[in-house]
Amino acid sequence: MKCKYAIKALVRLAANYEKGYLQTADIAAKEHIPKKFLEQILLELKHSRIVNSKQGIGGGYYLIKHPSKVSVADIYRIFDGAIALLPCVSLNFYEKCEDCDDEKTCSLRIEFIKIREGARQVMSLTTLQSLLKTTESQAKRKK
Amino acid sequence: MKCKYAIKALVRLAANYEKGYLQTADIAAKEHIPKKFLEQILLELKHSRIVNSKQGIGGGYYLIKHPSKVSVADIYRIFDGAIALLPCVSLNFYEKCEDCDDEKTCSLRIEFIKIREGARQVMSLTTLQSLLKTTESQAKRKK
DNA sequence: TTAAAAGTCTACTAACTTGATAGAATTTAT
DNA sequence: ATAAATTCTATCAAGTTAGTAGACTTTTAA
Numbered sequence: 013m014k015c016k017y018a019i020k021a022l023v024r025l026a027a028n029y030e031k032g033y034l035q036t037a038d039i040a041a042k043e044h045i046p047k048k049f050l051e052q053i054l055l056e057l058k059h060s061r062i063v064n065s066k067q068g069i070g071g072g073y074y075l076i077k078h079p080s081k082v083s084v085a086d087i088y089r090i091f092d093g094a095i096a097l098l099p100c101v102s103l104n105f106y107e108k109c110e111d112c113d114d115e116k117t118c119s120l121r122i123e124f125i126k127i128r129e130g131a132r133q134v135m136s137l138t139t140l141q142s143l144l145k146t147t148e149s150q151a152k153r154k155k
Numbered sequence: 156m157k158c159k160y161a162i163k164a165l166v167r168l169a170a171n172y173e174k175g176y177l178q179t180a181d182i183a184a185k186e187h188i189p190k191k192f193l194e195q196i197l198l199e200l201k202h203s204r205i206v207n208s209k210q211g212i213g214g215g216y217y218l219i220k221h222p223s224k225v226s227v228a229d230i231y232r233i234f235d236g237a238i239a240l241l242p243c244v245s246l247n248f249y250e251k252c253e254d255c256d257d258e259k260t261c262s263l264r265i266e267f268i269k270i271r272e273g274a275r276q277v278m279s280l281t282t283l284q285s286l287l288k289t290t291e292s293q294a295k296r297k298k
Numbered sequence: 299t300t301a302a303a304a305g306t307c308t309a310c311t312a313a314c315t316t317g318a319t320a321g322a323a324t325t326t327a328t
Numbered sequence: 329a330t331a332a333a334t335t336c337t338a339t340c341a342a343g344t345t346a347g348t349a350g351a352c353t354t355t356t357a358a
Binding site: 192195212 | 345346347348349353354355356357
């Protein structure tokens with residue numbers, strides 16, 4: 013949920029890139045996300061330096077990074093952690109296996125690295141920009 | 156954990172394919188898996204018709220399907236459910252999105268289907284047989 | 299025929315995660 | 329000053345996960 017909501021909110025912010033502020037309440041309403049919950053999510057994104065915000069009247073959130081520089085993989089890692097299925101094959105959240113005798117020759121590891129790369133590649137290639145493009149072309153199709 | 160343990164146990168059973176029974180206690184000891192926990196896991200695999208068992212002295216578990224016919228995707232689905240990151244893009248565990256206005260034109264869906272396909276392909280191509288081959292070639296390398 | 303060795307089944311628990319809510323505090327424009 | 333906005337911390341209920349416990353059944357070998 014969190015990750016999905018984050019991506020939806022970020023796509024909105026990407027559509028508004030360098031065009032001012034978007035308010036939490038607005039995004040929440042449009043995407044049907046519980047407002048208070050979205051607050052937390054946006055806050056986490058702020059701490060991760062993906063978005064920034066301005067308080068007070070007329071304030072709100074805005075995207076700091078260029079939409080092409082924010083991938084689904086980035087967002088996934090913030091909210092759901094490792095992309096890898098096993099901690100021992102994770103690049104960003106590595107943890108040693110307790111039950112494994114020799115990590116270097118573990119066949120599971122070798123195969124799970126392939127799986128991780130499969131997922132990681134697609135998730136890294138999918139950015140806010142590519143999501144935005146799909147959104148726009150879908151909107152056009154609908155007309 | 157469950158999924159990892161299951162795969163480890165299945166690789167052992169695959170190595171013993173059509174060569175008789177392997178006991179829970181044995182596999183548990185070799186793979187450092189809590190025995191009682193492994194019992195549950197093997198039972199689930201039996202209910203999923205991946206393995207079968209024989210009770211009594213000299214009994215144990217054995218693989219029913221050919222190692223090339225059991226993929227990591229199959230096992231993952233038994234223990235962890237959907238491969239897709241969102242239920243609304245899952246093939247085997249589909250559920251409708253509550254917050255989505257129009258599934259047909261949802262840009263998230265379109266992109267997440269690509270991600271699912273990336274993961275699904277690699278996980279479907281990785282079978283007990285391919286894991287076994289890696290195990291064997293690793294054992295050889297070690298000599 | 300009986301005891302031991304094996305799997306079967308059901309229930310339970312502690313710790314953690316998730317999705318969400320609540321409310322007080324802070325900042326800013328007018 | 330005040331209203332509109334974000335910020336921050338705490339809390340909660342429900343669900344999941346990893347693992348444990350124990351009673352039961354089936355099989356076989358002595």
